[in-house]
Amino acid sequence: MDARVGWFGRAKRQLYADLRDDPYLGYILLAALVLTGFGFWHRIPIFATWDEHDRVLDALVAYAKIVHDPSIEGIREGLSWGRAPFGGTLWVYLLAVLPVVLVALFTGQGDAITAMRDPAFIYAHYPVWAETPRWIWTWSLTFVRLTNVVFAVVTVYLLYRLGTRLENRVTGRLAALLLMLTFGFLKLAKEGGEDIPATMCFVAALYFLVGYVQTGDRRQFYAGCLAGGAAMAFKLTLGLVVPVTVLAFLLRARIADGSLRRALWQPRLLVGGALLGALMIVVGHPTALVGDFDAVYHRWFGRFGRTNRAVGPTAPTWWWFLRTYGSAFGWPLLLGAIGGLIASVAYLARLAPGRAALRERVPGFDERVLVIGALVAYLLFFSQWHDWRVHHILPTFPLAMVVLADSLERLCGHRKRVGHAALAVVVVTAAVYAGVGVGQFASMPRDEATEWLNENAEEDATMEVYFHAFFENAIPHGMDLNYPPIDENADPCPDYIQVGDKELLYLQDIPKSQRSGEVDTAVEQRQAYIRALLDGEYNYEVVAEFGERPPNYVPHRPAPGSLRELGPLGVYPHSDQYGDEVELASDQYVAILERRGECDGSRDPAWNW
Numbered sequence: 001m002d003a004r005v006g007w008f009g010r011a012k013r014q015l016y017a018d019l020r021d022d023p024y025l026g027y028i029l030l031a032a033l034v035l036t037g038f039g040f041w042h043r044i045p046i047f048a049t050w051d052e053h054d055r056v057l058d059a060l061v062a063y064a065k066i067v068h069d070p071s072i073e074g075i076r077e078g079l080s081w082g083r084a085p086f087g088g089t090l091w092v093y094l095l096a097v098l099p100v101v102l103v104a105l106f107t108g109q110g111d112a113i114t115a116m117r118d119p120a121f122i123y124a125h126y127p128v129w130a131e132t133p134r135w136i137w138t139w140s141l142t143f144v145r146l147t148n149v150v151f152a153v154v155t156v157y158l159l160y161r162l163g164t165r166l167e168n169r170v171t172g173r174l175a176a177l178l179l180m181l182t183f184g185f186l187k188l189a190k191e192g193g194e195d196i197p198a199t200m201c202f203v204a205a206l207y208f209l210v211g212y213v214q215t216g217d218r219r220q221f222y223a224g225c226l227a228g229g230a231a232m233a234f235k236l237t238l239g240l241v242v243p244v245t246v247l248a249f250l251l252r253a254r255i256a257d258g259s260l261r262r263a264l265w266q267p268r269l270l271v272g273g274a275l276l277g278a279l280m281i282v283v284g285h286p287t288a289l290v291g292d293f294d295a296v297y298h299r300w301f302g303r304f305g306r307t308n309r310a311v312g313p314t315a316p317t318w319w320w321f322l323r324t325y326g327s328a329f330g331w332p333l334l335l336g337a338i339g340g341l342i343a344s345v346a347y348l349a350r351l352a353p354g355r356a357a358l359r360e361r362v363p364g365f366d367e368r369v370l371v372i373g374a375l376v377a378y379l380l381f382f383s384q385w386h387d388w389r390v391h392h393i394l395p396t397f398p399l400a401m402v403v404l405a406d407s408l409e410r411l412c413g414h415r416k417r418v419g420h421a422a423l424a425v426v427v428v429t430a431a432v433y434a435g436v437g438v439g440q441f442a443s444m445p446r447d448e449a450t451e452w453l454n455e456n457a458e459e460d461a462t463m464e465v466y467f468h469a470f471f472e473n474a475i476p477h478g479m480d481l482n483y484p485p486i487d488e489n490a491d492p493c494p495d496y497i498q499v500g501d502k503e504l505l506y507l508q509d510i511p512k513s514q515r516s517g518e519v520d521t522a523v524e525q526r527q528a529y530i531r532a533l534l535d536g537e538y539n540y541e542v543v544a545e546f547g548e549r550p551p552n553y554v555p556h557r558p559a560p561g562s563l564r565e566l567g568p569l570g571v572y573p574h575s576d577q578y579g580d581e582v583e584l585a586s587d588q589y590v591a592i593l594e595r596r597g598e599c600d601g602s603r604d605p606a607w608n609w
Contacts, residue, residue: 018160022169025160025176029153032180035434036152036189039441040145045137046129046450047471048582051391052192053124056144059093060136063101064117067110076290078117088233088284089194096143100136112136123483124469134477144192152189155200156180159398162207163405165214166367174423175398175405181430183437183573184328184390185397190441191582195391198234201227203398205241206374209248210367216252218269222276224248229277233284238395240381244374245273251366254358312387312578313514315560320387321379323558326570327577328390328397330433334570336426340404344372347410368406375399389577437573437584445547445588446500449474452544452592453496462494466607467502468518474498474546474590484607493599497540499591501547501583503530507554514560516578526606533593538603540593547589555587 019026047053058081065078079090104113112133119128129137156176163172179185188195208224211217228241249270256263282288312320325334351365378396382388408426412419453463454476464482465473475481482490505519506526515523533540534553550556557576558565569576574586 014161015157018157018164022173024173025157028160028173028176028180029157032153032156032176033149035180035186035438037146037149038190038438040149040190041142042190042441042444043447043471043582044141044145045134045477046475047141048191049193049471050124050469051194052141052144053469053471055089055093055192055194056097056140057119057125057128058090059097060101060113060116060140061119062090062094063097064113064115067101067105068114068117072290079286079290087194087235087281087286088197088230090286091284092147092197093144093192094286096147097140099143100139103139104136109133123481124471126470126481126483129470130478130481137477141192145190148192148196149189151196151200152185155196155203155398158200158203158207159402162203162210162371162398163402165207165210166371166402167364167406167409171402171405171409174408175402177427178333178401178405178430179398181427181434182329182333182397182401183430183434185394186434186438187575187582187584188391188394193391194234195394198231198238199395199398201231201234202238202241202395205231206244206371206399209245210370213248213251213366213370216256221245221249221269221273225273225277226280229280230284232277233281237381237392240374240377242277243377244370245277247373248370251370255361255366310386310517311389312516313560314386317383319561319563319566320385321383322563322566323569324388324390324393326566327573327575328393329570330430330573331567331570332426332429333433336408336422337400337404340407341372341375341400343407343411344368344403347407348372371399372403375403387578390575433573440573440585443585445585445590446474449498449544449546449590449592450476452546453479456544457496461496462491463496463498464490464494464605465498466605467500472502473500474592486605486608492601493595493603495595497533497593497595499530499534499593501550501555501587501589504550504553504555504589505557506530507552508557509554510559518578522606529604529606534591538600539595539597541596542591543594544592545590547585549589549591555589 042048047056061081062078065081066074068074069077101113104110113136116128116132119125156179159179160172160176163175166172205224205227208220208227212220212224224245228238228245231238231241249266250264253260253263253266322334325337329337348365348368351362351368353360353362353365375396378393378399382393382396385392404426408419408423411422453474457463457476457479460480462480462482463475464486465475466484467473468484470481470483480491482494502519503526505515506523507530508515512520512523531553532538534542558569572586574584575582576587577583
């Protein structure tokens with residue numbers, strides 16, 4: 001207990017000292033809180049993404065099983081339920097939704113919790129979402145998202161500390177500011193998932209490891225191993241923290257006193273660090289603590305196929321890098337980050353010690369090698385994937401921003417006027433790009449469509465929807481649905497049919513190789529059905545539209561491999577991701593069709609298998 005109090009006390013004193021000594025830090029953290037938290041309420045009480053759906057449901061189902069059967073076996077079943085054990089995220093969200101569960105129990109609504117214990121996987125567990133009281137989802141998602149916002153703000157502060165430790169407060173301040181203005185970071189900060197907490201732990205690990213490289217303090221090394229283990233418990237791709245830790249050890253050994261062999265032979269340090277990291281990984285997996293090692297094995301070793309699993313279309317690696325980083329950063333910030341990396345590598349080449357001085361410490365060299373090495377390792381790692389989305393590359397954002405901040409600070413010192421001009425361009429354009437993107441959360445077409453249905457649809461109205469998860473549509477809580485697979489038991493002529501941007505993607509006349517895995521099933525049948533539906537052939541008429549309708553209802557995505565068509569992605573912020581990312585206003589078109597006239601029995605939805 002004393003060790004924990006001592007650690008917390010030191011962290012608190014460091015924060016107070018930074019706020020006292022740096023008059024700008026408080027404003028940066030306050031702005032980070034506003035930007036990461038703005039729009040956290042979007043889609044509540046419905047989920048924003050698949051990740052958020054899985055993580056929140058895992059926590060609530062765990063409580064449901066434990067409340068129903070408060071025994072060791074009940075706890076084991078509760079913690080082991082779910083698509084896969086999501087490690088540290090389950091711990092965090094068990095705490096986040098605990099107030100909701102306690103309120104339900106104290107107000108006599110415990111049955112609403114226990115009823116969630118065995119949710120059927122039908123249309124992304126739609127029945128349990130529709131039948132559980134709305135307030136449970138509303139407050140569960142509120143606490144989960146606000147928890148993620150706190151993690152994001154802490155990440156900004158930790159990057160400030162990293163930049164300060166790397167060079168000075170100006171570098172730390174600029175790195176924190178740039179991360180705060182990175183749109184991809186802000187978008188993910190307001191959604192439940194493991195990406196933000198994993199990234200926070202990774203930045204903390206890097207901060208401690210830089211401290212170890214600079215001072216040789218074993219406590220810094222052990223702290224880095226603990227933080228790295230926590231990062232890995234949250235997210236598997238953070239396993240690259242292991243070679244980063246090894247690199248830190250080697251860099252410190254290079255400048256240690258005595259022979260190199262003696263500096264490298266430190267079994268107590270290495271084994272101790274490895275055991276601390278492994279302990280954190282085990283403790284971070286609740287399923288391991290209750291003896292369900294099969295689930296942990298599946299989580300760690302049953303998902304290696306992601307590197308080659310196609311979610312998006314086949315395209316060159318450079319195209320995926322430009323597409324994903326361009327939409328997350330905006331072109332000016334991305335160009336700045338690329339320039340900062342190149343400039344930093346060139347600076348390290350000049351700074352590197354010669355052969356005669358390989359064991360001598362060069363101020364600023366080793367810690368920069370560590371940071372840049374971590375960034376390059378991640379870029380090489382992702383270059384082996386078939387495709388990726390913004391949340392996959394999130395751990396590289398803080399690395400890129402601290403490298404860019406370091407380069408800009410160096411440029412300002414050598415060529416003040418040029419440096420200040422470059423700094424102004426990067427900060428202003430990033431602020432505009434991020435501000436426009438975050439501002440979209442104030443008016444989301446799916447939210448507006450949900451409100452319209454709440455106000456205009458009859459209490460017993462039925463709506464038909466198609467895409468593969470209920471939260472990827474505009475659906476009022478508890479509304480009667482026809483959802484895939486639509487069979488003979490469904491209402492043959494529902495009052496409403498909803499068509500969104502994802503259904504419209506079937507209308508694209510493109511080769512199958514350019515389609516994502518989400519919209520490559522029964523393309524001809526679904527294309528013909530959607531077009532006929534929109535043309536009024538089944539006695540349905542578009543009565544409300546939300547968002548901007550694509551020309552002739554056909555959305556446009558950049559052709560895979562096309563450099564020319566990537567331009568808009570980094571100019572106007574929107575997601576347009578292949579996968580489960582939340583779309584923004586530009587990709588959230590929703591059309592509500594209402595039945596007019598007699599029921600047309602010839603209508604045969606192409607989502608009935």
